[in-house]
Every structure is written in structure tokens, then in C-alpha cells.
Amino acid sequence: MQTNFTEAQLTDPHVAASEKILRRCVHCGFCTATCPTYVTLGNELDSPRGRIYLIKDMLENDRPADREVVTHIDRCLSCLACTTTCPSGVDYMHLIDHARAHIENTYQRPLMDRLIRGVLVAVLPHPQRFRLALSLARLARPLAPVLSRVTALKPLAAMLELAPQSLAPVAKAVTVPVEKPVRGRVAILAGCAQPVLDPGINAATERLLSRLGVEIVVPKGEGCCGALVHHMGREAAALDFARANVDAWTREIEAGGLDAILITASGCGTTIKDYGHMLRLDPAYAEKAARVSALAKDVTEYLALLDLPRLAPQNLTVAYHSACSMQHGQKITLQPKLLLKAAGFAVKDPAEGHLCCGSAGTYNILQPEISAELKARKVKNIEATRADLIATGNIGCITQIATVANMPILHTVELLDWAYGGPKPAKLSGVAKA
């Protein structure tokens, strides 16, 4: 597509990068078809092609973001279904990242919006604060219906409704000894929200890997991957999180060496795999970040390399929900399903598998109405498979889908741990027969 940037504009590396991305778009419109917001709202402004056009117009004219542009950019889930669809290879992810940063730098949001975003940024990436907030949320839950009647307060209502009824205890240390011979040494991202919401996922990962002879380290100083703030356009904060993690893992790489950095939440994985890009302009970090990104792997990607034994079929059917960050962000589509099949589960693909469930980081809080429509659509498709349970690879989807689905939803690795000798997940009590 033709672009209109001046030489001066192109001296900004961010603008130059976006110009390159825009040049690839041929405006064919394929992306509209797989975009969850276009499918839901039916307005091209809420489609990738529309947003690309809005961003192009804003950047070419050096304009600060305005209410209209912000409305449509905010509605983007960053699910990246469009990048899977796009035949021209438009790097929509980095374009929308740039736009979000531009919005954050040039646009003042209404007070309530700022407050809510401020709270999310202050709380979610910090496990202790998040734990405390969830305890309070349980107390405040009865207020949700009242809040949901006021437009500006809908996100608060959504937040309260998403908070789980009960919280698991703080994760315990690894108890399974590593089998010999040791086949590898990996770091596992502890993360921020996941250990609070569902510590069982990493526990299952650690058990499984230990049994498979993989040594696990949790480096000191590692924390939130930065995705949450990154998707809100808070570039500086996101880069700080990234640098902290790069430092922590680099110490570990240089000390004992790492075969991989494993991530059990695909939302985080997409961001960590992008550290190399995010920090490319920081001479002190560019190289280290690229090394970290190259080592980053989703846990199923790594497990697929370990050649797990094929188990006898179980009488259980799993609907596999591929998180957007998994299938579109990281293009991991086959490994989780192959692992589940090898472990003896029957696996079904729900219809419209490319569509987002509406979780999308903080999207279900900030855009509760669109999120709810997508959730309902997703659950309907999943339930149509008549499976016994749902497997997925991202904590965001688990939280989102669990609020309405009437079957258990687990992380893929929890099922694999169980199948390969671990304890039966608590969520399956009463449902499953192995």
C-alpha cells in the first residue's frame, strides 16, 4: 500500500518500522473475516484493516490520538488472528503496539478509564498485591450488578465477576526429585497472575518435567513478563519488566546454562519471544534480549521435543481450545494436541477455533461487553463438541471460560502430568474416569 511519510518522520525508528509494515498491506480485506471484533460488531473500523488505516492516517499526519481512533484501537484484542490470516505478512502486532504507545503518549483518557487502568497496572503484575485484591474482590462481588449499570464502572463490575470464588494456597516448592539421567536444564517463568489464580499449573509442569529428567530453576529477580502493561501502551513500564527478566535469565544462562526458558501461559510466551524486538533499540540489552527470546518456549513446544511415550487410549474427550497467543502469537497449533493424543485423550477442535474467547489480558475488564459476546460464542462452540473437559495453554482463557462453561477447563500440562503419573487434578474430581 502506498504510504506518505516525510524523510524527517522516517528518522524515528518506530515510525520507520511501522512504515515498513504498512507498505506490506495490500488492503485485500482477508483479515476482516477472522477478526473477532469485526465478526461481532460488523464495522470495518473495528477490523484490522480499518485499524491499520486509522493508524496509518494518524502516523502519517503526526496527529495525537483522538477519541475515535482510541475507541477502535482499544477494541482490538491483540489476538493476532489477522496475522495468521494475512497472506501479505503484515506485522500487525508491532503496528498496534506502536499505536498503543502513541495513544499513551498523546492522548488523555477520561478520568475513570485512567483510574481503572492505573489500578490494573499497579496490581496485576504483582502477585502479592493481586492476591490481596482478589480477597477484597470476593467481599465486593455483590456490588457487581450495581456497577455494571453505569457505563464507566462496567470494567469494575467485570473485574469483580472474574475474581474466582476461592483462591488456592500459595504454591509449594517442587517435591518430586529429578529423574536421572538429567536430560536438560530449564527455567520456568513463575509469572505474576497465574501463580495466584492457579498455582497448580506450574506445580504440574515441575512434577512432569522432574519425572522426565529435566532440571528446573526459578531464577531470582524474575517477575511479570510485561505483557499486561505492554498491551496498555505503557512501553517504558513494559521494557522495565523485560529488562528485569532478561537480567535474571542472563545470570542463569551465564551461571549454569539453560536449554530453554519455559512459559506455561502462552500470553506471556508471545511477549517474551518478542523481547528481542522490544529491546532492539537498547544497545545494552538488544543482544541479551534476543538470546532470551530465542530460548523462550511454550511448555508444550519443549515437551514435544522429549518424545513422550504413547499411552493407551483413555475414555476421555478433550476439547482443545487454542489460545490466541498460542496459535496466532506463537503459531503453535499441533504440539499441544499431539501431546494430548499421545497421552491417550481423544481431542476435538471446536468450531471457529480461530476466534478469541474474549479474555485477552485485561480486555475482559476493559471491554466487558464485547468480551462477554465472544465468551458466549466460544463456550457454545466448545460445548457443541460434547467433550468431557477443555484443555488450553493460557491462564487468561482458563479464567474467562471457566466463568460460564459447564465442564472443567485445565491447562494442557495438568492433563499430561496426570496421564504420565502425576496426581489427578482436583478440577476433575467427579468427572473423569481414566
Added chain:
Amino acid sequence: MSDAIAFLEPRANVMARRSIIIEDLADMLPPECLVHEARELVPFETDAFVAYRRLPLAVVLPKTTAQVSAVLKYCNRYGIPVVPRGAGTSLCGGAIPQEDAVVIGLSRLSRILEIDTFNRTAKVQAGVTNLAISDAVSPEGFFYAPDPSSQLACTIGGNIGMNSGGAHCLKYGVTTNNLLGVTMVLVDGTIVELGGKHLDAGGYDLLGLICGSEGQLGIVTEATVRLIAKPEGARPVLFGFETSEEAGACVTDVIGSGIIPVAIEFMDKPAIEICEAFAKAGYPLDVGALLIVEVEGSEAEMDAMLALIVEIARRHGVKTVRECQSATEAALIWKGRKSAFGATGRIADYICMDGTVPLSQLSHVLKRTGEIVEGFGLRVANVFHAGDGNMHPLILFNANDPDEAARAEAAGNEILKLCVDAGGCLTGEHGVGIEKRDLMRHQFSKADLDQQMAVRSAFDAQWLMNPSKVFPLDGRPETRAFSA
């Protein structure tokens, strides 16, 4: 932005009343159905023919036929031009608006209304995508046959507007052969029903006339289409040839032998490379030209048909024959082919031609196309429906270089004239739009065009529907000024 193709001057009286018109439209429609802020109009300024762009006056996104009717009635009363828009995937500028026009977008009319497997019909709203129909009826063992490459995104309303074809219409025909009925809103807001679940509506074949009329005769809001039982199996086979001429000759012989495969698609070397880069379908990269021939039916049937085709291909010196081994592989082969245009965006901007020629002229036109494009100092990739002679040369250029853009357009015009001179036509399935409008006189005499325009006037006396499209601006019954 190019400027070789002119648009009609915006109607001054409409432009002067812009704010009143927007207020009136706001009264007719829910707020989310009207777009009028300057910023928000920008994404509607073009379709997939990006070289030309005009901002619309407003965009409406109605949710019901009644709303479409109300808007049309209003626009007709006040002489406001109207541009219908489906998914905006037109490659000829069929949905490009202009400053005095209201865009009527059909993206919100996206419900499948009825699937009737007994009568093998589906009734859908006009904004339903082509592929969504097949997806919806697939569990019942049926599909909707026309399959334009943009089938993932393009709407059935747009398909009717352009009488869309696709790879598989060699066997199953194009939109007009698969359309049974429509609900259509005439320019004055009258809602009419044409056809239905029965075949061959009584009276004049207005259904046939509106199919391919490019939004000039009314706006279709619902369509009843024919469903076809899915074949037992389908198998695309790749035939690699040293040269395009050999591949072209093979196509002619296959068709001439009385075998009609479901599809015969052609790709030349540049196109093979582009598509392989995106789809990784396993196209052979060491050949000069590739045919994708798809046969369908039972295993026995496919084997029998393939044996005949392979024999013909061997006579033409086929270098590689590769039968696809799995459904996944078949899907990749078609994904690569159907993404060809978009995938071209990875290496350059492009304009896509759509001329159709008699099969006997295929090799000649291919050769001349290469020479023409080379003569303009540009490159070309060819990927097209060879079985029915529908060619799609993609002329590659740099859109940020105005001189290259102008040369690309000029080369395109030469190629289309070549197609007409070879006994073919300007457009097989993309439509005239604005892109080929000024070439219409090359294919039609004054009397031919005058007759078509008179028929158009019978539907829309004020020529409000999809202005600046299809018919050359000079010589229209309407007497508006136009400017480059």
C-alpha cells in the same frame, strides 16, 4: 494515489447539505449504524483497489432490509448518490465511494437465515461471507460452489454484485448459475423479491440481470443460493512444466478431450515462488509453470480421470506430477493458490488484471502479456483459472513511485485490450468498477453501451447507484460533470 481515472464531480447541492443529511440519517438509524466523523470515514475511502481513494459523505451500516430501504428512499428523494459495500474486497474499485455519496455497508446483515437440505438451498443475509455458507452447510454434506479467492472475507452480496467466480466454477459455474433468489431494495426504497427456492423465476430474468450489475440496479439484502452435495473425494494434482506454453497447450488438450476437471489453475514461476513463500504447500520450485488440476468423485473415478489427464500432460512434456496425499496437503495447495494476490504484497504492490480469453489464445496472450509488462519496465506474475481462460496477470510495482504506478496502470490497460482483441473480455469475475470503466468502449460499440445504460436507467433514473462505475463518464444519459 493515481489520477488517470476520473470521478464524477460531487453534486454541489448534496455537498452543501452534508450536515443536514447526516442529521437525517442519524434520525433513521441507531447510533452504531452511522459513521460520519472525518477520521472514521478514512478506512472506507477505498477497497482492495487501493490506487484510487475518495472519502464518502457518510457510511451507514444497516441491520435490516427496512433500514436499507429507508436510507435508499431518502437518498433517492434528495438525489444523494449511494455506494453499496460488502466486505470491500473488490479488485476493480467497485466499492470506492466519492465525496457526495453515502456508503451502505452490509457487514451487519450477517445472519444465515435458513438451511434447507431437502431443497438444497440456503437463505442468507447479504453480508454473510461466501465461505461462511459452505462452513454452515458442510456438516450436512453440502457446499456452496462459487469460490472466489477472497471467499474467506467477501460477502454473498458482493458476489452477486460482481457475479463472482473462482477456481471451481469450471465445473459448477459462477454466482449467476448458483443464485436462486434475492430480496432486493430498489433505489426508491421498494423491496422486491426475485426468484426463491424454485428454479427460473417467471417473467424477465431480472435475477440474471442484477447478478454482476455492480450495485447499480439496487441493493440485495438477502439471497437464496443453491447448495451442492459435497463430492466423495477431491484431489488436487500438481503438474510442473518447463514453459508456460507447454502448460497452456496441455490445458487446451485436457478440455478438448472431454474431461472437465473441477478446476485447472495456472501459476508461472514468479507466482509459484510467491505462493510457496506464504503457504509452504510444496509447489515445485524448479519448474517454469505449474498447473493445479483438481478432480473429484470416488477413488475409482478420480483415478480414471487422472490417468487420462496424466497421459495428456506427458504428451506436453510434463516435468513433475505430484498427487496430493492428504486433506491437509490439499488444503495447503488451495490456501497457497487462493492467497496468491495477498501474498504478492510480500514482495511488491500489484494490480491484478482479470481479462478472459478463448482457450486457444491462452499461450499467445500469456506471451504477449510478458512482453507488454517488460516493455513498461515492470515485472509480472501470472496466476489464474486456466480451464476457463480467465487470466490474472499481477503487475508488480512500487506504489510509492508515481511513475511506476502510472506505468503499471498503462501496462494493465494494454493487457486488457489484448484480451479483448484476442476474442475475450475485459473482466471475467472481478467486475468493471472504476478500473476498467474507460476501456469499455474497446469492447462495446456505442449502441451496445447505450443499450446497457438505458436498461440501467430503468432501475435508477437519476443514476444515483454506485456513481462513477462501469460506464464511461462521457456519453452517459446523466449529464454530470467529471474531473480527473
Added chain:
Amino acid sequence: MSAITINTTSEVNTVPMSAILVPVCEEEAAGMIRAAAAAGRRLQISGGNTRSGFGNRVEADAVLRSAAISGIVAYDPAEMVMTARAGTPVAEIEEILLENNQMLAFEPIDHRTVMGTEGEPTIGGVFATNASGPRRLLSGAARDSLLGIRFVNGQGEVIRAGGRVMKNVTGLDLVKLLAGSFGTLGFLTEVTFRVAPRPQTEQTLIVSGLLDEDAARAMALAMGLSVEVSGAAHLPDNVKGRFLNGRLPEGAATVLRLEGLSASVPVRAEKLTAALGRFGPISRIEADASAHLWHQIRDVLPYAGDSQKPLWRVSVAPGAGAALVLAFRQHAGVDAFYDWQGGLVWMRMEAEPDADLLRALIPRFGGGHATLMRASDALRASTPAFEPQPAPLAALSERVRQTLDPAGIFNPGKMGA
């Protein structure tokens, strides 16, 4: 060249013999039409005059026939396209196609049998009446095979539309508009159409003894299978005897045709037999007998002859045909058989019931249209031959007609209004 005036007895009797115009070329026809338009002389349009009984009675001052504008202009079997002048006999075309192992995919009905007419059907007449046969439901109607035309409009201008390529969306599709317009929009002079390879073989499966409604279900099932049924008709017991000299098996015959490669037809027949077994006993007829049967179905053999009993051609959704006939029988005696999976119903009335009755019933069965093919003069005079259209559509059709024939000289009244 000058017009040939010929003597024929089969033209409409309101026209004096001297006013039968038979131009030998397009240019001459254009001149005649210009002269007629200038003089306000109304023309009855015909080709071989075998379908003239079709439609409403035309009041004309002269007859304009295309029969002498004849001959195949271009035919390249490898391209599967033929161009012929409008007056070319269908027989001539079918013969040359047969020599090249090709055919007209839409199997045009020969109206002579049912209309009781004589003469040579022309290819122009085929397209002007959109005459299609049993393969309609698989391969489309005549209009679907028509790629390009030349015609003279009501002002005597020669107009070209479409072309000779399979895919063409250049400009408005006047080709479709003229097809099936019964000579009311233009005088066809040349047609270019798609032809198809002849199938290597064919056979017909016969399911015996089904009631009309069960036959509808059986045909729907067959059409939903991946066996590519190219003909699906139901011949109730009372008409069945008139096909193949009564050699069809006992009971009503539901007949399903399969065509294609010799390697595949038997396989598909097996599959279809297995699927339909629960409906009733199944037998098969092979190549020639099968072809003969479908010719007879195409030409409406059971109702052939010069019977004065009204004959209707009704098009409805396939699933509605049998139900419509059943409902109609509550009111009047009717003999019927079904083609197009039940969607095309040939109805011969035992008496002359009110046409409005039939036309009022059709919308209750999902819509469609009824054409009065043949009836007594009195009934024809009082009944529109074609399904009347709702006012907005009728007005639109009339506006369209006026753009092609402003003076209203072509077949005035033929299609109504």
C-alpha cells in the same frame, strides 16, 4: 438482398400471409425492424415457429421470422463453445455436436410434441424461451449455457452482449435478460453458447411403487448424495405406462439418472442403490433405453397431442411439488408428473378449473410460478399464460422492456401487460 415472403399455414391467423417477413441476414432484419418501428407496425417474432403457442396471444401486424438467418458461425470443440445464427435448426447443431462427442448440457425441450406444432425448432427459439430439460437441476437452464448474443432492438439497432468466453462480467448481463424473454425485448440474430462433452455412459435407476410424497423424499436423498444425479423425475402410476411403451416396472416410477465415465457410473449406481433400498424395489435401465426415457420426460410425452385439456408447467421448490398437487386435488382433478427432483410439475387438468386457484395455492407452498402451456382458446383468452408479477416488479419489467423496445412492436402482449 430482399425479404423472402413464404407461404405457411401455421402462422397466427390475424396476420396476412403477405406480412410474413423472413430476413436472410441481421442487417436486413434490422432494416425491417426500423421500418416497422417507424410505421408502428407490430411484429410477431418467431424462429421455427414450433413454440409460437407459448405465452399470451399476440396481436401483430406482421410476422418476423429468424429461420433464414441460419448457419453455424464458429465451433471449436476444444473450446466447448459454438456460435450459430439464431435460425439454425437445433437438429443441425445437435448433429454436429454428436459428431464431436459433445452436446447441449441443458437438454432443450422440443415443444412440438406437447404443443402439437410442426416445423424445425431453431437455436434462437431455444434461448428465447429458455427451453431446458431434465439436466436443468445439475447443469443449469439454457440461459446458463448462453455466453453471448447479437440481437436487433426495437429501434432497429444491432446490439452485441456477452461474448464467447465462459466467464464474463463486463457490463450488464443483457444475455440473461434476453434469454427467456420470448422475443419481447429483441430479435435474436446470433447466439454463442457453451457445449459439454457427452458422458461416456449413462444409466437410470428406477425405484418402483412410491407415493408422490415418498418419491420426493427419495429424490431429495439422492440429490444430497455425492453421486451426481443428473436427472430426478417421478412418474406416477397413471402416466408411467406411457413411457418406454409401458416397459417400466410395475407401480409408479421414481427415476434417477447417472452419467459420466464408464469407470464411475456403476460405482455411483451401487452407492445410490444402497441408499435408496429402503424406499422400494430398485431396477436399472442402461444406456439407450435410459437416454430414450429422458427424452420422453423432457418432451412431456404423456401429455402430447392436441388435447384441449389445460396443461400447466409449474415451478416450485422440489419439496413442494407433491404437496402442491395433493392440495390441488382437493379442488379439481389433475394428472401430474414431476421432473427436477419434484420442482417442475407438469399438470394436466381434467377440466378447466379457475387458473387463480392454482396460482393462489403456489405461495402457500413456498412460492414459484405457473405457466399455462396449452388450453382451449377460451381459457387462454381469459388467463395470463405467465405468472402475474407483483405490481412493483411488473412496473420494473415494463420499464426495462421499454428501454429495448420503446415503440412496443415486438410480440406485444406475449408476456402480459
